[in-house]
Amino acid sequence: MATTLMTLLTQPPADAGQEYGSDQVRPKTVETKLDGGDSVSGASRDKPLNHYASLHDVEVDSRPVSAVLSPSAVSKASTSDAGALPPTRVFDGLIKKDDGTYRAVYLRNPLQVLSAGQKAFDDTINGGGSGITVIDGKKVRITDVKPVDAPSGVAAQGDKAVALNPRTVRLSQTSVKDAAEIIDSMRANGWAGLPIDVVRMPDGGLTTIDNTRVVASGHAGIDLQAVIHPFDEPLPDQTQIDRFTTRKGVPSTWGDAISLRIGKQAAAYRNRYPMGSPWTGWDGN
Incomplete structure (x- = not known):
C-alpha cells in the first residue's frame, strides 16, 4: 500500500535534511507503534533500540515507518538490485542526522537474514540513494540504513x-x-x-x-x-x-x-x- 507515499514523491522533501479474514485495503503509511510495540514484540523491540540510542548518544524515534525509494535512487540502482527492489520497506525506527536527513534502523533478527529485496533496498540507500517516508504528516528523507543488534537476552x-x-x-x-x-x-x-x-x-x-x-x-x-x-x-x-x-x-x-x-x-x-x-x-x- 505504497500509494500514499508514492503520491508524496511528486513533491520534494520539505526538509533536506477489519475483521480478521476480511480483505479491505486502503493506502496508509505506518504512523505509530503497533498495538503496544507490535513491530517486533514489546520490550524485545524497545530494549535494543534504547541500547543503541544510549551507545551512540542519539535519539531514536521508535515508531515503525514504511519507506519508498526516491525516483532518482531507483534510477541509479544496479541492475541486480533493481530487479529485486520491493515497493516499500518497513523500518523499526529513525534517527535525525545533523544535516536534517534521517538514518533508518531495523532490528537484526539472529534467526533470519535479509531478503534479497530488503538488502537491495538498503544497499541502494547506502550507495548514495535516498528513501522517503512520512513522520507526523511531514515527508522526510532517509540517507542511510543501519541494523541494530538485539542484546543477548x-x-x-x-x-x-x-x-x-x-x-x-x-x-x-x-x-x-x-x-x-x-x-x-x-x-x-x-x-x-x-x-x-x-x-x-x-x-x-x-x-x-x-x-x-x-x-x-x-x-x-x-x-x-x-x-x-x-x-x-x-x-x-x-x-x-x-x-x-x-x-x-x-x-x-x-x-x-x-x-x-x-x-x-x-x-x-x-x-x-x-x-x-x-x-x-x-x-x-
Whole structure:
C-alpha cells in the first residue's frame, strides 16, 4: 500500500535534511507503534533500540515507518538490485542526522537474514540513494540504513521461536490498525522483525499478546514467528510488567498479561472470548 507515499514523491522533501479474514485495503503509511510495540514484540523491540540510542548518544524515534525509494535512487540502482527492489520497506525506527536527513534502523533478527529485496533496498540507500517516508504528516528523507543488534537476552528468546499458521493463533484485542503497509512488506519480504509473544492458554489454545502482525501475516499468506510462553511463566522484567499493568491489576506471569489485555477490551468481546478470539476489527488501513 505504497500509494500514499508514492503520491508524496511528486513533491520534494520539505526538509533536506477489519475483521480478521476480511480483505479491505486502503493506502496508509505506518504512523505509530503497533498495538503496544507490535513491530517486533514489546520490550524485545524497545530494549535494543534504547541500547543503541544510549551507545551512540542519539535519539531514536521508535515508531515503525514504511519507506519508498526516491525516483532518482531507483534510477541509479544496479541492475541486480533493481530487479529485486520491493515497493516499500518497513523500518523499526529513525534517527535525525545533523544535516536534517534521517538514518533508518531495523532490528537484526539472529534467526533470519535479509531478503534479497530488503538488502537491495538498503544497499541502494547506502550507495548514495535516498528513501522517503512520512513522520507526523511531514515527508522526510532517509540517507542511510543501519541494523541494530538485539542484546543477548532478546537473542536467547529467538532460540525458542517457532513458525505458526496465523489462523491457528487467537487474538487478544477488538481491533488493530496500521496493518496495510505491514501486509505489503510481508508479501514482498516475508516475516518482519523478531518473534511475537504467544501464550498457551488453559484450554490448550494459543493466544497472541501482539495482534497487528498476526493479522498482517494472515493476509500476506505466510507463517508467523512466535515464542510460545506457558500460562504460568513469569514475565521477564519490569518493562513487560509495566507494559501490561492496568487498573484491574499488575501482572506477574504471561497468563496474567494476556488476561489483563483481554480484560481491557469491550465487555461483549471479553465476555464472549475470555481465552482470545479468532476475529478482530480492522478498517483496511
